Amino acid sequence: MNGTDSTPWLRATGLTLSFGGVKALDGVDIALEPGARLGLIGPNGSGKTTLLNVLSGMYRADAGSIVIGSQEMVRTGPGRRARRGVVRTFQHPLxxxxxxxxxxxxxxxxxxxxxxxxxxxxxxxxxxxxxxxxxxxxxxxxxxxxxxxxxxxxxxxxxxxxxxxxGPPVLLLDEPAAGLSSSERQELVRALKEFGDRHPRSALCLVEHDVPLVSALCDRLMVLNAGALLSSGETTAVLRDDRVRAAYLGPAAQSGGTDDSDDRSASGEKVLD
Ligand SMILES: Nc1ncnc2c1ncn2[C@@H]1O[C@H](COP(=O)(O)OP(=O)(O)OP(=O)(O)O)[C@@H](O)[C@H]1O
Ligand SMILES: [Mg+2]
Structure with a gap:
């Protein structure tokens, strides 16, 4: 896949997917340009993994479009998406x-x-x-x-x-820090930064509950809530957004970093300054 500097490797619009009565994705748009460093956050069950599943072709959207390079690929499976450069990891190592x-x-x-x-x-x-x-x-x-x-x-x-x-054009990471110790999280941040330096045109989309970790790596954030986009934009602005604080970060949001505790569980890492 090639592309000029700012043409997104991947552009998806109107992604919608329901499971029975649950709308896991509700009209979500996302674009990943070369060199993007995008964090995807939101409460448990807000649709983050579903979005990665739809982008990588594991799930088929009920509606919406996914253009990879210049080709519409919403109906293709994971093998073809990977061969077009959309590569992902799973919440549970596979x-x-x-x-x-x-x-x-x-x-x-x-x-x-x-x-x-x-x-x-x-x-x-x-x-x-x-x-x-x-x-x-x-x-x-x-x-x-x-x-x-x-x-x-x-x-x-x-x-x-x-x-x-x-060195894929699009790298989708689903909670890579879940279950890692504090020192392992720091190692992960260091390694991903180094990867980003070596592959400046790869677009990184990182799903994480550890807000300090995601802030250390991503200059832009998207926040999902109940399958819909709640807020998106530059990282510090999104973290100050009252709607984000109310829906996700909560009143107990407190200062912290990636080194403040060991042996964290898979979620509940929402600390920020
Ligand atoms: N295969 C499936 N079958 C039925 N419901 C599903 C399926 N996958 C996801 N869901 C539902 O879709 C909604 C979004 O789930 P999803 O796993 O995408 O959330 P998430 O934001 O990744 O949450 P977490 O932070 O806990 O990983 C939830 O209500 C979930 O129960
Ligand atoms: Mg998930």
Missing amino acids: LAPSLTLLENVMAGARLSRRFLSAPDGPADDVRTRSAEMLDLFGCGDHVHQLPGEAPYGIRKMAEVARAAAA
Whole structure:
């Protein structure tokens, strides 16, 4: 996929999806330009994962449009979207259980030949690139382990490494910090910043409940509430938005950072200044 500097890699409009009586997405628009660093936040059940599922082709929207590059792709499946450069991670790590972490990341790295004009080169290049990516995400001591043999935090980081390894145009991350310790979260922020420096045209869309973490990485935020867009714009402005504070951050919003506690659970990380 190519594109000029400001043409979005991906532009979706009017995305709507209901499950029975629940409107999980209600007319959501999103655009991911080259180099975008977008945080997607909102209460539990507000539709964040559903949006990533619809963008990546895991779920089909009831209505709306998804243009990737210059092609309408709302009716295509996840394989075609990935080959067009839309790569994602899952809220719960999903690595191939019979492959080592290195082999998992190599599978991710090989995707790049699908959406980059250059072939990915000899197998050794893929291996070297994959090992470097695992190193970047703090998994260097675990490359030959199977996912089942690796600690949870390493599995989470390896999944991000697998998605990042191809340097995709669009990288969608669903709660990559969930369940990570404070030090692992700092490692994740450092690694994603470094990834962003190495791939300045990749667009990053990060779903997270840890507001300080998302603020450290993203210059723009979108806030979902009950499947609809509540607020969007520059990060600091969105976090000051009264509607966001009322619906998500709550009156107990307090100062904090990514280093204020260990062993956090999957959500409830809403601290801000
Ligand atoms: N496969 C499904 N079948 C039925 N309902 C679903 C399905 N996936 C999501 N939903 C519903 O859609 C709504 C949005 O869910 P979603 O998982 O997208 O929320 P979320 O913002 O990712 O929440 P969390 O922060 O807890 O991960 C919820 O009411 C959820 O129960
Ligand atoms: Mg979710």
